[in-house]
Amino acid sequence: MGKLVVIEGLDGAGKRTLANGLIAALEADGRTVTSHAFPRYGISVHADLVRDALYGNIGDLSDSVYGMAVLYALDRRGAADEIRKDLGEHDVVLLDRYVASSAAYSAARLHQDEHGEFVRWVRELEVERFGLPVPDLHLLLRVPVEVAAERAARRERDDASRARDIYESDGGLQARCGAVYDGLANINWLAPWQVVDGRSKVNFHSLLEPLFTP
């Protein structure tokens, strides 16, 4: 059975870059790996509705924290069978964002913390009710909010199709979200968390080795 590894962090933290580095290192070490990024834009109708809402194209939908969280959750529910199949066929299934993204962003939007009502609710919905696979490890790619914002802005300049959405444009939300992520990591919410300093050089080869050491 493969290991389910989730990368979490703020918008622009460098999650996709970390995922690419980890995939290359795992493959160089002879391990098989497959990956998914949530929301699954272009694959899931729920993810595409999320994107429309994040750019203000579905009226007041984005105002509803729970409404948005249900869309993110339905996207993941639609991927659950594929993730289970992938875990049977690969050493590592790497996810760029998962249930903890909903926990962190939605709790931050509601000015709650890792012990709040929303974090309890999203676990009940996605893990207990929908039966989503539980991660073996979360990697929290931690960077200061200003660094994440600068990277997101640079990416927006480099790629016109990556204009910042309403969450990415809200500095207060990103700051609160970073605090909720720290809290989730502190209590090892749902599964173990490992914090990765996104400003330092990452040793991709050693990061996941503990998962394979008996």
Ligand SMILES: Nc1ncnc2c1ncn2[C@@H]1O[C@H](COP(=O)(O)OP(=O)(O)OP(=O)(O)O)[C@@H](O)[C@H]1O
């Ligand atoms: N360690 C790093 N040092 C400097 N720049 C970086 C680093 N990691 C990523 N970047 C740059 O920051 C920008 C954002 O990176 P990336 O797309 O990997 O972030 P992300 O966390 O996946 O973003 P999002 O969640 O918003 O999609 C890119 O321009 C990328 O090249």
Ligand SMILES: Cc1cn([C@H]2C[C@H](O)[C@@H](COP(=O)(O)O)O2)c(=O)[nH]c1=O
């Ligand atoms: C999966 C997921 C994401 N979010 C938030 C995080 C981002 O601000 C946006 C879009 O994600 P992307 O990585 O920038 O494409 O949505 C969330 O609140 N809940 C989730 O489950």
